Amino acid sequence: MQEFKINSASVAHMATQVRVKQLATRDSQYKVLASIVETWEKNQADKSGEANYKEIIKDLKEYSTLSKSINDYFHEQKIPATDLGYPIKFNKTDLQLKMAYKYAKQQDDNLIAQIKNGHFYNNQYCYVDSTKLPVLQADNSDSYYGNENSSVSSVLLASINASLGNKDINMPGAATFFPFYNSKYTTLPKTFTKDYDSSNENGMMLFGDYQFGGHRYLKYQFIFGPEDCSSSVGKATGLATEQIKTITTREMRENYSQYGYELVTELKSIDEQQLKLIQPGDIYLRGTHTAIIATLPDNESNITTLQFARDIEYATEKKISGGGLYNYNLSEQLKGHSSNPIYILRAENSKPLDEEVSSLDFLNKIDNAYTDLYPNGPDGDVVGDCSIFFEDLG
Incomplete structure (x- = not known):
């Protein structure tokens, strides 16, 4: 990608x-x-x-x-x-x-x-x-x-x-x-x-770095602990630990305001004006799955998301496990499925970084920060939040 x-x-x-x-x-x-x-x-x-x-x-x-x-x-x-x-x-x-x-x-x-x-x-x-x-x-x-x-x-x-x-x-x-x-x-x-x-x-x-439910019920939240789709989105949008423990895709859809989210748009079909409302950092939510939108929709309604997911069953030809990038074509998703809309949410505290950075430069920064903190890798579970690796970007 x-x-x-x-x-x-x-x-x-x-x-x-x-x-x-x-x-x-x-x-x-x-x-x-x-x-x-x-x-x-x-x-x-x-x-x-x-x-x-x-x-x-x-x-x-x-x-x-x-x-x-x-x-x-x-x-x-x-x-x-x-x-x-x-x-x-x-x-x-x-x-x-x-x-x-x-x-x-x-x-x-x-x-x-x-x-x-x-x-x-x-x-x-x-x-x-x-x-x-x-x-x-x-x-x-x-x-x-x-x-x-x-x-x-x-x-x-x-x-x-x-x-x-x-x-x-x-x-x-x-x-x-x-x-x-x-x-x-x-x-x-x-x-x-x-x-x-x-x-x-x-x-x-x-x-694995994906587990159903993440590790939200543990006493502490770990930087390197496994996540699921909703726990990772909750952390990415700055929710408190107590909120992370309760967030699910169902709660996000039915009670999004309790997490400080607002509804940007509900997509049942593709409308150009609705697509223009979508911004990087918004939340993609459909059915029982959620992700963070990383890119603006292009003129064919393609978006790139960041998410955690898992499907490693034997019957699955191309398996998924862990965190990473995943593309959606919003038009294809909704074709014949208008009864299963796509919700686009936005955190009310959503804010831009102090400076825009390319994904390549950002990864170099994270890699260097990780090496400085853990030159031999972490020895055990580390309590905290991964924002420590990029906090100087705002």
Whole structure:
């Protein structure tokens, strides 16, 4: 996608959310990789590569089976989200593990060499392009972000590290521990928790920078924590933490004024005068999904948005996971769907940046600020807001 100008605080904030989670994920994955390689090198005199590979495959299969059993247990027991929390209720760990296991098995003895060389799931290299943000639904054969590659790689690396008997490593940006929403509710039988490192009687480790519900119910909000579409938009538009905890797409549509939003226009069909009302930094809201609009509509009603989304089901051909850019053609969206309008909202406190900056220059600024603050990557969850990376722009 083309370079664009950033002149809105909400666009800057959303771009920063996406970028710093990318950078933290990269650094977390490399830390786990270093632990894996160190152990392999220590063990190479006592254990062949083939033996290591067979052990990894065995454990990945076991982790995948256990993870599915956990989700099946939640479903069979009809345990509500009010006990589990939405991120756990709708977690995709068993699916990610199934993908990781299937991929690892296909690689045969080449898996270890590939991992050592920094090539992870789908043989993709964990590369953050300094010139652009991820494009959601990007081809998984040549892009690491915007699809399933990054989150499945995190699961793959964490599983190999556990298989080797290494201690757990914090993975800010890539993985977050979620306690059960009801802290008095212990739901997992010990059969599941004693053999599976990603769960215990208090909650579960979930992988990826998207989780359903974000991490809004946690006591603190983290700079590198996962988001969903509405939590990320809420943060981009400067909502207080208590408001972040309640915002949903339904609340945004039905009670937008409680969040300091105003209705710019409701699109049921394409009208040129309505399109002229739309500005970068406005909120796109349709059905159960929302995003920040990054560009003015062009003469064919195309817009570029910044958003967090996830669809990594097996049946989905081009998968989406995490934060990034996504284009919409508003005319095509509404064709034959006037009963499902597009709402354009605007934060009443919406303000331009003190200076307009190109997306390329902005990303360079964020990358440099991140490196200054976290030269070796963050060691754990960092409480705060990602506006610290661009606060001098106003």
